[in-house]
Every structure is written in structure tokens, then in C-alpha cells.
Amino acid sequence: MISLRVTKRTFKGGAAVSHEKRTADCETIKMGVPEKVIIPMLQHIGAPCKPLVKKGDYVKVGQLIGQSDKYVSAPIHSSVSGTVTNIISLVSSSGTYMEAVEIKTDGKQEVHESVKPPEYSSDAELLELIKQSGLVGLGGAGFPTHVKLSVPKDKKIDILIVNGAECEPYITSDYREILENSWNIVSGINILMDLLKVEKVLIGIEDNKPEAIKILSSIEATNDDKIDVVKLKTRYPQGAEKMLIYSMTGRKVPPGKLPMDVGVIVMNVSSVAFIAEYVKTGMPLIKKRVTVDGPAVNKPANVEVLIGTPLVDVFNFCGGLKDNVSKIIMGGPMMGVAQSSLNDPVLKNTNALLAFDAESAKLPPESACIRCGKCAEACPMNLLPLFLNQNALRENIEGLKKFHVMDCIECGSCSYVCPAKRRLVQSIRLGKALLRKSNS
Amino acid sequence: MENSLILSSSPHITGGNTTKRIMIDVVIALIPAIISGVYFYGLRILAVVITSVISCVLCEYISQKIMKRNITISDFSAVVTGVLLALNMPPAIPLWIVVIGGFLAIVLIKQLFGGIGQNFMNPALGARAILMISWAQHMTNWTNPANPDAISGATPLEALKKGAEVVEVIRPDYLELFLGYPVGSIGEASILALLIGGIYLLYRKVISPAIPVSFIGTVAILTFIFGGDRLFTGDFLYHILAGGLVLGAFFMATDYSTSPVTTKGRIIMGIGCGIITTIIRLYSNYPEGVSFAILLMNLLTPMIDRFTVPVSFGGETKNA
Numbered sequence: 156m157i158s159l160r161v162t163k164r165t166f167k168g169g170a171a172v173s174h175e176k177r178t179a180d181c182e183t184i185k186m187g188v189p190e191k192v193i194i195p196m197l198q199h200i201g202a203p204c205k206p207l208v209k210k211g212d213y214v215k216v217g218q219l220i221g222q223s224d225k226y227v228s229a230p231i232h233s234s235v236s237g238t239v240t241n242i243i244s245l246v247s248s249s250g251t252y253m254e255a256v257e258i259k260t261d262g263k264q265e266v267h268e269s270v271k272p273p274e275y276s277s278d279a280e281l282l283e284l285i286k287q288s289g290l291v292g293l294g295g296a297g298f299p300t301h302v303k304l305s306v307p308k309d310k311k312i313d314i315l316i317v318n319g320a321e322c323e324p325y326i327t328s329d330y331r332e333i334l335e336n337s338w339n340i341v342s343g344i345n346i347l348m349d350l351l352k353v354e355k356v357l358i359g360i361e362d363n364k365p366e367a368i369k370i371l372s373s374i375e376a377t378n379d380d381k382i383d384v385v386k387l388k389t390r391y392p393q394g395a396e397k398m399l400i401y402s403m404t405g406r407k408v409p410p411g412k413l414p415m416d417v418g419v420i421v422m423n424v425s426s427v428a429f430i431a432e433y434v435k436t437g438m439p440l441i442k443k444r445v446t447v448d449g450p451a452v453n454k455p456a457n458v459e460v461l462i463g464t465p466l467v468d469v470f471n472f473c474g475g476l477k478d479n480v481s482k483i484i485m486g487g488p489m490m491g492v493a494q495s496s497l498n499d500p501v502l503k504n505t506n507a508l509l510a511f512d513a514e515s516a517k518l519p520p521e522s523a524c525i526r527c528g529k530c531a532e533a534c535p536m537n538l539l540p541l542f543l544n545q546n547a548l549r550e551n552i553e554g555l556k557k558f559h560v561m562d563c564i565e566c567g568s569c570s571y572v573c574p575a576k577r578r579l580v581q582s583i584r585l586g587k588a589l590l591r592k593s594n595s
Numbered sequence: 596m597e598n599s600l601i602l603s604s605s606p607h608i609t610g611g612n613t614t615k616r617i618m619i620d621v622v623i624a625l626i627p628a629i630i631s632g633v634y635f636y637g638l639r640i641l642a643v644v645i646t647s648v649i650s651c652v653l654c655e656y657i658s659q660k661i662m663k664r665n666i667t668i669s670d671f672s673a674v675v676t677g678v679l680l681a682l683n684m685p686p687a688i689p690l691w692i693v694v695i696g697g698f699l700a701i702v703l704i705k706q707l708f709g710g711i712g713q714n715f716m717n718p719a720l721g722a723r724a725i726l727m728i729s730w731a732q733h734m735t736n737w738t739n740p741a742n743p744d745a746i747s748g749a750t751p752l753e754a755l756k757k758g759a760e761v762v763e764v765i766r767p768d769y770l771e772l773f774l775g776y777p778v779g780s781i782g783e784a785s786i787l788a789l790l791i792g793g794i795y796l797l798y799r800k801v802i803s804p805a806i807p808v809s810f811i812g813t814v815a816i817l818t819f820i821f822g823g824d825r826l827f828t829g830d831f832l833y834h835i836l837a838g839g840l841v842l843g844a845f846f847m848a849t850d851y852s853t854s855p856v857t858t859k860g861r862i863i864m865g866i867g868c869g870i871i872t873t874i875i876r877l878y879s880n881y882p883e884g885v886s887f888a889i890l891l892m893n894l895l896t897p898m899i900d901r902f903t904v905p906v907s908f909g910g911e912t913k914n915a
Contacts, residue, residue, distance in 0.1 A: 167908075170610065324608065397908065407909035481601050488607040495602055509607075516601050518609055522667065525614055525712045528803075528856035536908045539856060542900075562907040567606035574612040581604040 157341075157358075157382045159372040164405060165388040166398035168535045170568040172391040172489060174363060175324040178446050183331050183457045186472045188260050192235050192463030193500040194220065195245055195255040199291040200298045201227035206256050212239045215267035217439055220256055229299040229503075230289045233258060234441035234461040236265040245499075248485070248492040255500070258463070271437045278350050288433045289440040289503070294318060294329070294394070294423035295486055297504035300430075303420065304350065310415045312351050316403055317344060317358040319367060319424040320387060320394030323487025326507040328444040331457045332425045333360070333367040340424055341376045343431035348378060351420060356382045357403050358424070363389040391489060392566040396421050398535050410562045425506075440503055447473045449509035451480040460501045467497040469508055482516035484509040489567045522575045530569035530579055536562050540569035540579040547586030552593045555586045563587070614711075618671035620801045624792035625678045625846065631785035635777035636686035637741035643781065646690045648677030650697025658706040672711050676700050679719035679846060682782025683839070683886070687738040692730055696722045716893040717850045720886045737778050750779040751837035752882040755830075772836035782842045793845035802849040805861035806868075810844040811835055813869020821877055840872065843885035853893040860896075860903040867892045 197203035204221030208214055214233040221231030237260035245255040275281045286301035306312055317340070321329045333340065344356050356378075360368050372384040385403050387393050397408045399421060406417040414421050429440060441462055448455040453474030460469055466483065470476050484491040485505055501508070530540035539558055546554030560583060569579040632640040655673040659666050680696050700718035703725075708714045714721075727734045737750060748754070754766045767776045775785035782789070796802045815831040822829025834840070839847075848854060848868050855861050868888045875884025 172608070172610070401908075407911075409909040410907045412909070481599065482603075482607065483600055484605075484607055486605075488605070490605050491607065492605065493600070493602045493607065495600060497600075511607065516607070518603070518607075519613075522614060522670070523710060523712045525617070525672075526851045526854075526856055527617065528851070529612070531856050531905075532803075537905045537910075538907060539904065541856060542904075558904060559907045559910075562910070565605075570606050571608065571610045572612060573609075574614045574617055576609060576613070578604070580606065584604060 156375050157372050157379045157384055159368065159386065160383045161386045162402060163388075165390060165393070165402045166535050167537070168533050168568065169390045169392060169398070170533050170571045172324050172571060174389075175448070176327050176330070176363070177325070178327045178448050178455050178457055179330055179364075181327070181331075181455065181457045183335060183444055183459050185459045186461070186464070186469065188235055188262050188264060188461065189464045189468040191240070191260060191465070192258050192461060193243070193245070193255050193465060193498070194231060194233065194258065194463040195247070195253055195500065195502065196221045196231060197247055197253040198231065198297060198462075198503040199229045200296065201225065201229070201302075203253055204228060204231050206242050206254055208239050208256060210239055210241055213237070214239060214258060215265045217270035217441060218267040219269070227299060227302050229291050229301075230287060230439075232289050232439040232441055233267075234463050235260040236263050237261045246495070266438075270439070272435060273433075273437045281346070281350055284434070285430060287439070288429070290426060290429055290433070291440075291503050292423055293425040293429065293443070293504055293506065295490065295504055295506055297502070300422075300426060303422075304347075306351065306415055306420070311418055312353055312415060312420055313355060313418045314404060315344070315347055315351055315353045315356045316399060316419055316421045317356060317424055317427050318394055318396075318399055318421055319358055319360045319364075320399055321364070322361060322389070322391045322394040323489050323491075323507070325448045325509055326446045326487050328446045328457060328506045329424050330364055330367055331444060332428055333364075333371060336428050337370050337374060339428035339431040340371070341374055341379075341382070343427035343429070344382060345377055346430055346434060347422065347427065348381065354381055358382065358384045359387050359393075359399055359403050360384060361387050361389040361393055391568060392535060392564075395535065395564055395566055397564065410559070443501060443503065443505055445469065445501060445505055446507040448507065449484070449511050450515045451477040451510035451512040453477065462503055463500045465498050465500055466494065466508060469501060470497070470510065476510050477512055479512045480510050481513045482511040484511065489571065490565065519576045521577050524575055524577055527574060529572045529574065533568040533572045535566060535568065536564055538563055540583065541577075543586055544577060544579045544582045547582040547589065550589055552590055555590050560586045560590055614670045614672070617801050618675050620796065620799050621675045621846070622671065622678060624795045624801075625682065625782075627788035627791045628682055628782045628785070628842070629678070631775055631788035632682070632686070632781040635741070635775055635784045636739055636781065639740045640686060640781055642690065643684060643686070643688060643693055644678060644681040646693045647681035647684075647697055648674050650694045651677035651680065651701050654698050654701035655706065658702045659710075662706065664710065667711065670711065673701060676705070676718045679782075680722055682842065683719055683723045683780050685734060685736055685779075686777075686781050687736050687740045687743075688733060692726060692733055696726050699725050712852050714852050715897075716890050717847055717853050720847055720890055723886060724890060739777055748778045750882065751776060751833070752876065755833065755837065756882045769832055769836060772833070780839060780842075783839050786836050786841050789841045789845060793841070796845065796849075802845070803858065803861065805858050806849050806854060806865040807844040809862045809865025810848055810868045810872075811840060813866045814840055814872050817869065817873040818877070821873070834876065838876075838883045839885040843889055844868070847886070848889045848892070853896055855896055855899045855903060857900075857903050857905060859905070860899045863899050863903070864892050864896065867895065
């Protein structure tokens with residue numbers, strides 16, 4: 156049986172954010188095929204893909220429609236069967252333009268011939284398969300998984316951490332994954348143990364999700380003696396990579412280094428489960444469980460959505476939006492991205508869609524810093540956000556460097572706890588951009 | 596609706612703590628000290644506190660109006676300054692001096708240097724220092740207004756200092772000092788009352804224990820070593836309980852604007868305050884040194900902050 160371990164160790168700082176996990180008991184419901192989908196060519200960190208289809212082409216479910224020859228990239232597949240109506244230009248969340256394939260669906264959901272249970276006989280082949288599956292980190296970051304799993308020869312990995320912390324308010328999609336799909340998580344872990352040659356797997360879950368901990372720790376499976384479920388203290392940002400690694404292993408990832416530099420690889424639970432599913436069926440990443448919630452949503456739910464579905468369709472599926480909706484957030488309220496349009500599509504790494512009404516979207520006005528130091532206490536990276544804020548607003552590059560601006564993980568704990576409601580992390584992002592500009 | 600969607604950088608939510616909430620907590624924490632003042636010195640103390648608060652709030656309002664700044668009196672920080680200023684006055688202080696004190700604290704020390712968070716020294720203590728130099732007689736008149744005919748005694752620390760020369764000065768015992776001994780500044784009377792407020796502030800996480808513990812601890816250690824006739828014979832308990840140490844360590848030295856932001860910096864501040872307090876108490880002509888110690892360390896705060904920038908998480912292993 157997978158054993159349960161409780162760890163008292165936790166990272167320093169953080170914030171006691173409200174949980175708002177209202178959808179925890181909402182079983183995933185499958186949403187139908189929308190009238191059209193918009194599939195962006197950039198849904199990951201790395202190089203954008205080039206569309207492989209043109210206007211008028213007929214595409215099927217699982218068909219490769221976008222690819223890049225760059226290493227750090229992930230291929231894009233069609234989530235529907237239908238006709239390509241246009242290749243459009245779309246503004247990405249980072250503000251740059253990207254191409255997107257617009258497909259009018261025919262509702263038949265015909266599966267493409269290329270989709271069949273894959274076979275592999277070596278690690279290299281498995282890695283190539285994972286690349287072809289289009290998998291990116293589903294926790295939110297969207298880093299191409301095959302790149303993360305390609306460990307250089309000189310690095311030794313001894314621990315695989317499976318991240319089920321889900322520390323952001325509202326989001327319960329990973330929690331539902333554990334409850335509904337625990338078997339896939341365990342078989343995904345076994346596939347990864349083989350690939351990475353690790354002897355220890357730690358599944359991290361915050362202690363506010365006892366059901367998930369119970370389910371996973373009662374599973375009997377191959378290698379279950381090498382797998383531990385670790386009960387973590389509920390504290391934001393427990394699921395942040397560096398914090399999670401520290402809480403679970405006591406290892407600290409130095410600034411500018413990767414988890415693999417301390418012998419660890421961190422994978423999100425849903426990503427791990429997807430790998431198991433893909434190896435079974437060969438169906439690439441075309442759908443995603445999304446938590447739909449927020450004060451302006453009529454019927455909060457966990458919904459399985461086809462990638463590329465316009466947000467408006469997802470919200471309509473959940474009983475529609477209230478009239479006073481003021482903000483749409485993709486992701487959690489602490490690190491998610493506000494969306495400019497309800498026509499924007501669901502992406503591979505979308506784990507939540509939140510709609511805030513006028514009242515909840517309104518942030519109190521900023522007032523002067525009173526130097527209380529609460530931001531410094533809250534910063535899990537041990538930074539001094541108040542001074543970063545000062546230097547960012549003064550555009551003082553030297554000051555930004557002195558206070559280690561680039562080490563900020565942008566978790567937003569500082570802004571959350573600030574009694575003067577200063578936009579600390581927001582200004583720090585600005586500071587990072589200033590520093591990058593001055594370096595180039 | 597499309598065009599009315601708010602676009603802003605995350606986080607999209609914020610916690611419930613506010614500047615106002617913090618300041619109100621400090622005022623709540625000072626209520627026991629005000630009550631002890633009234634208990635020992637009579638209702639006149641209320642007049643001193645109210646005068647001081649009104650003076651501070653009005654000065655804040657008028658100066659912000661003149662300087663065309665946002666009016667921030669609703670954040671309660673001027674109220675805190677007002678109460679602290681009052682608690683640092685002798686009980687028989689003429690009210691007009693209190694009004695001037697409020698002006699000095701808020702206009703000269705706080706607003707002229709940029710308002711909340713920007714002042715370089717504790718407003719109440721800065722004002723007290725100026726008043727001390729300007730009206731020394733009023734500021735060291737320890738008559739008890741509740742009992743004006745009695746000959747005013749020496750403060751506990753004066754008693755300690757004079758003890759060697761004058762035989763008849765009264766030295767209160769520890770319990771008296773702890774529960775309340777009515778000679779000294781209004782807020783110094785009862786250590787018990789101050790501790791109740793201090794513990795409330797710690798419980799509410801308005802202040803961290805770093806400064807109070809390191810400040811009081813340093814004074815205790817140094818007065819034990821150097822405070823007696825021989826080394827290691829000092830009456831450190833008397834030094835903790837007498838004078839403004841507890842008031843200063845919990846309520847004055849912890850002032851956000853004028854103390855360092857990191858725990859390390861705060862400990863340095865506390866130790867610095869403790870050293871200076873002890874030097875003044877033991878080796879200068881003044882019986883008490885808490886306020887000057889805090890003011891001096893206030894001036895060093897920007898420097899302490901500069902030299903205590905923490906290493907980022909994981910940074911200590913960077914070159915390992």
C-alpha cells in the first residue's frame with residue numbers, strides 16, 4: 156500500500172489565503188462540442204508552433220495541426236472534427252500576437268487515423284511519445300513536459316514529486332483528478348519511475364484535502380512501497396515548485412537553478428495521469444478539466460472542456476454569468492491572468508475559469524507603505540517586497556538588483572497581506588521587465 | 596460587457612488586514628495604560644490624552660490640506676501618535692504644552708518628511724525630546740495632580756541614581772513597580788497595564804517579539820553586569836520595571852516607520868536601544884535613557900535596513 160507520511164516541515168512565509176473550494180464536491184461533468192473552437196499555436200512556454208492546416212481543410216480529433224522545429228515547444232492537436240474556417244491572429248496573455256486555428260465543428264468527433272495506442276521499447280521512444288502527445292505542465296505553468304523529463308547525463312534524479320497541493324483558492328480540478336482518476340495517477344507514476352529511474356516518489360497534498368489523501372494512500376499497486384503520500388500544511392503557496400520541494404524533501408533549489416539541480420523533478424498530478432492515459436489510448440492532449448467558479452458564475456462546476464472552446468461557451472454551460480461580471484480570470488485568483496475577452500479559448504494549462512462580479516473584482520485603493528514588514532514575512536523567497544516596490548516605481552535598476560528582483564516567483568503573497576494594499580508583486584513584475592530591458 | 600472587463604495583474608484578491616485595523620489595534624493595546632494613568636493620577640489624564648489626540652489629528656488634517664495631500668486621518672495613525680505622546684507626558688503637564696507637542700510630532704516630524712511611513716524618527720518621542728529641552732521644568736514636574744499637595748517624589752530611576760547621596764528618597768519595591776507606582780510619565784505607571792497591551796499586540800501580530808525581547812533583554816544583561824557596585828551585581832529587575840523601558844520597548848521602538856523591517860534588523864535595533872539606554876542610565880547625568888536610545892536607533896534604521904538585506908531562499912547554497 157502507498158504509505159502516508161505527515162511532514163511538519165514547511166516553507167517560511169506565505170499567506171493564509173481563503174480557500175473558497177466550493178466546487179470540491181462537484182464531480183466533473185463533460186461539456187459537449189462547441190460550435191467552433193479557436194486553437195492557439197502557443198499554449199506553452201517556448202517557441203510558438205506553425206499551423207499545419209489552412210482554411211478549408213477538414214480536420215479530425217487528435218490530428219496534429221501545429222508544430223515547431225524548436226526543442227522547447229509542444230505540438231498542438233485538434234480537439235474536434237470539423238472544417239478550418241480561418242487562421243486568425245490572437246493576443247496572448249503576455250501581450251504578444253500569436254496565430255490560432257479557428258475550426259467550425261461538425262459534432263461528429265471523428266477520431267484521426269494517427270490516434271492509436273502507442274508502442275515504445277526504449278526511454279528515448281517514450282520521451283518522443285510524450286513530446287508528440289503535446290503535454291505541457293498542467294498545473295498552470297505550461298512548460299513542455301518532454302523537456303522537463305529530458306534529464307542531462309550529468310544530473311542524477313532520485314526523487315519524483317507529484318504535485319497535488321493545489322494551494323490556489325477556488326481551484327479543485329487537481330483534487331477532482333485525484334478523486335476520480337487515482338488509478339491513472341499511480342500508473343503514470345510507474346511509467347515515470349521507469350523513465351527517470353527514481354526509487355522514490357512523493358505525492359504532496361495539502362491537509363485541507365483529507366479525501367484525496369485517503370484515496371491515494373489506500374491504493375495498492377506495483378512499486379507502492381516506493382511511493383509516499385505526503386500530507387502538507389495548508390498554506391499558500393505550498394504548491395509553488397521551490398516551496399513544495401523544500402517542504403517535502405528539505406532541499407533548497409538555489410536561485411536561477413532548476414529542481415533537477417537538487418535531484419528532483421516535480422510533475423503536476425493531472426500531467427502524470429495524462430501520461431498514463433496517453434500511453435493507453437494514444438489520444439493527445441485535447442481536453443482539460445476546468446474549475447468554473449467565482450461570485451459571478453451561476454452554477455460553479457468542474458467541467459471537462461475541449462481545448463479551444465471559447466470561454467463564453469464554458470460559462471454558458473455553467474448557467475451563464477451574472478450581469479455584473481467585471482473580471483474574468485484564467486487560473487487562480489493569486490496568479491491567474493485576467494482575460495480581455497470572453498471569446499478567448501480554453502488552453503492546455505487552463506485549470507480554472509473564474510468570474511468576479513463588480514464587488515469582488517474591486518481592489519481597495521493603494522495607500523502609503525507603513526513599513527510594517529508583513530510583505531517580508533510573507534515572501535517565501537525571503538525578499539523584501541517593500542523595497543522592490545520602491546525601486547521599481549523609481550525605475551532604479553541598481554536597487555532592483557540589490558534586492559534580488561529576479562528571485563521573485565510572483566506568488567503574490569506580499570500583495571495579499573499588505574495592509575496598505577500596495578500593488579507589490581505587480582510592480583515587481585514591472586521591475587523585472589525594466590531589468591531585462593536594461594540588460595539587452 | 597466585453598469592454599468593461601477589468602484587466603489587471605494578479606493577485607486578484609487581497610487579505611483583510613488594513614493600516615487602519617493595525618492602528619486601531621495599537622490604540623486598543625494602549626487602553627490599559629490610559630486606564631492605569633487615570634487610576635493613579637485622576638481624570639485629568641483623560642484631558643491630556645484627548646487634547647493630545649485632537650491636536651495630532653487636527654494638525655494632520657490641516658497640514659495635509661495645506662500641502663494638498665490626501666487626507667489620511669481616517670487611518671488612525673495620528674490617533675496612535677496622540678495617545679503615545681500623552682503617555683509620555685508628566686501627569687501635571689499644562690495642556691498647552693501637549694498641543695504644541697502634537698504639532699511638533701505630526702507637522703514637524705511626520706508630515707514635513709512625507710507622512711506615514713516616511714518620518715525618520717518616532718513622532719511622539721521626537722516631540723517629547725523637543726519639549727524636554729524647551730520646557731524642562733514642566734517636563735520633569737512629577738507632581739501627582741490627584742494629590743497636588745503632597746511633595747512630589749523622585750521617579751524610580753531618579754531614586755536609584757540619587758540613592759547613594761540622599762538617604763530619604765523612596766525606592767519602591769518590585770511589586771509596586773509592576774502593579775503601579777505613580778511617579779513618572781503617565782504611561783510608565785503600571786508595567787502590568789503595559790504588558791497586557793504588549794501581549795495583545797503580539798497576539799494580533801501587529802508587532803513581532805524581536806524588538807521588545809532584544810531591547811529589554813539587553814538592558815537586563817548589561818545592568819546586571821555593570822549596574823551594581825561590583826560586576827554582576829546589578830539590580831536588573833529594577834531596571835526593567837522602572838522608567839519607560841517596557842513602554843518604549845513594546846510601543847515606541849516597534850514603530851514601523853522608524854524600525855527595521857527584517858527580524859535580524861529588528862534584533863540589531865533592540866540591542867542598540869538596550870546598549871544606549873544602559874549607558875545613559877548608568878553613566879550620564881540623566882536618570883532615564885529609553886527615549887534617546889530609541890531616537891538614536893531610529894536614525895540608524897535606514898542603515899540597518901541596508902545592511903540586513905536577506906539572502907534569497909536557496910541562495911545560501913548557491914555556490915555549494
